[in-house]
Amino acid sequence: MKYDFDKIHNRLNTNSLKYDFATERGMPKGVMPLWVADMDFKVPESIENALKKRCEHGIFGYTDPKEDYYETLYNWFLSRHGWSTNPHNFTFTCTIVFAICTLLRAVTNVGDAVIITQPVYYPFSESVTSNKRKLIISELVNNNGYYTVDFADFEKKITENNVKAFILCNPHNPVGRVWTKEELARLGDICIKHGVFVISDEIHSDFVYGKNKHTVFETVKKEFADICAVCTAPSKTFNIAGLHISNIYIHNAEIRRKFADELFAQGYSQPNVMGLTACQAAYAYGAEWLDELLVYLQGNMKFLDGYIKSNLPQIGFTSPEGTYLAWLDMRSLGLSDKELKSFMANKAGLWLDDGFIFGKGGSGFQRINAACPRSVLAAAMDKLSNAIAALK
Numbered sequence: 001m002k003y004d005f006d007k008i009h010n011r012l013n014t015n016s017l018k019y020d021f022a023t024e025r026g027m028p029k030g031v032m033p034l035w036v037a038d039m040d041f042k043v044p045e046s047i048e049n050a051l052k053k054r055c056e057h058g059i060f061g062y063t064d065p066k067e068d069y070y071e072t073l074y075n076w077f078l079s080r081h082g083w084s085t086n087p088h089n090f091t092f093t094c095t096i097v098f099a100i101c102t103l104l105r106a107v108t109n110v111g112d113a114v115i116i117t118q119p120v121y122y123p124f125s126e127s128v129t130s131n132k133r134k135l136i137i138s139e140l141v142n143n144n145g146y147y148t149v150d151f152a153d154f155e156k157k158i159t160e161n162n163v164k165a166f167i168l169c170n171p172h173n174p175v176g177r178v179w180t181k182e183e184l185a186r187l188g189d190i191c192i193k194h195g196v197f198v199i200s201d202e203i204h205s206d207f208v209y210g211k212n213k214h215t216v217f218e219t220v221k222k223e224f225a226d227i228c229a230v231c232t233a234p235s236k237t238f239n240i241a242g243l244h245i246s247n248i249y250i251h252n253a254e255i256r257r258k259f260a261d262e263l264f265a266q267g268y269s270q271p272n273v274m275g276l277t278a279c280q281a282a283y284a285y286g287a288e289w290l291d292e293l294l295v296y297l298q299g300n301m302k303f304l305d306g307y308i309k310s311n312l313p314q315i316g317f318t319s320p321e322g323t324y325l326a327w328l329d330m331r332s333l334g335l336s337d338k339e340l341k342s343f344m345a346n347k348a349g350l351w352l353d354d355g356f357i358f359g360k361g362g363s364g365f366q367r368i369n370a371a372c373p374r375s376v377l378a379a380a381m382d383k384l385s386n387a388i389a390a391l392k
């Protein structure tokens with residue numbers, strides 16, 4: 001490998017949410033953090049160099065993207081996902097969650113119903129309720145670790161509640177599914193039939209393994225383009241979440257205008273200069289780094305699978321089709337959510353994400369972020385294994 005993903009970087013004292021806020025967030029001192037979804041790998045040199053070069057200029061005034069920025073986006077999405085984009089349909093925002101909240105305000109009214117499929121990235125429900133929309137949940141079906149949509153329930157909930165928007169997680173955090181074209185077509189058909197706008201969060205789209213293939217929601221069927229917004233970002237892919245840059249694609253001109261109006265109403269206008277610089281460098285020169293990273297992450301998932309099968313057969317684990325997040329089924333330990341939370345932090349010394357925060361179906365689960373050097377993952381699993389052995 002050209003890139004060294006085994007190298008351990010000290011992230012302490014960098015104001016890192018993952019590393020530097022254990023005490024503030026009620027975790028014991030010295031806990032090993034494998035929770036929030038950023039990676040413990042350094043960005044490719046192309047990004048670092050682009051940022052350094054921009055820094056050397058020494059002036060950081062208001063900034064806006066030009067045509068070359070959109071050309072870079074075009075080339076990336078075409079080469080990685082076979083998606084031909086129109087530069088006019090992109091609107092940049094700082095983060096994806098900000099974009100989702102803004103889209104909700106653009107396409108729904110206060111009190112309108114918005115559907116999500118849980119367990120799912122927990123800010124989805126927060127963005128619905130904090131914007132005073134009504135949260136409707138359709139539970140995914142857990143088929144022995146492989147999750148699917150309950151289409152009948154999804155449609156029933158939409159019609160019963162007069163749902164106006166659906167926040168789709170594509171690929172899906174935390175259950176690791178890369179939805180197939182057929183699954184997306186069924187979801188989209190239901191949404192079209194009932195006038196539901198689809199906010200497709202595709203932040204994890206670059207992390208797809210093996211035979212699985214990411215499908216951009218708007219490319220599934222021609223008619224889907226008009227009823228959706230595709231939320232993209234280089235933040236997960238290239239580990240630049242702190243640089244706050246996302247690119248939101250909306251084909252429908254009327255919705256795009258409403259989205260722009262909502263951004264304007266919030267006083268958002270220009271992007272962060274460093275985010276813009278990093279995004280362009282990442283998409284222009286980062287493909288080779290990402291290809292190697294994907295091999296490494298797949299190796300991490302294989303390691304987890306092997307470790308769990310050999311040492312922790314009481315834990316359920318299905319290797320994810322996509323994302324760098326692993327979803328551990330720990331229900332057989334027989335602990336309540338409160339007990340499991342305390343066990344993980346205080347007995348195992350691990351800071352993972354509690355499954356219940358992703359929704360009712362996450363009760364008894366833990367989400368582990370596997371985007372770290374393999375030796376760190378191995379050390380974490382040893383801690384877990386020792387703590388479980390001591391439970392007996």
Ligand SMILES: Cc1ncc(COP(=O)(O)O)c(C=O)c1O
Nearest residue numbers: 037095096097098121173201203
């Ligand atoms: C599905 C999903 N969407 C959005 C985000 C956060 O993105 P941002 O920081 O750009 O809001 C995450 C982070 O884990 C995520 O998993």
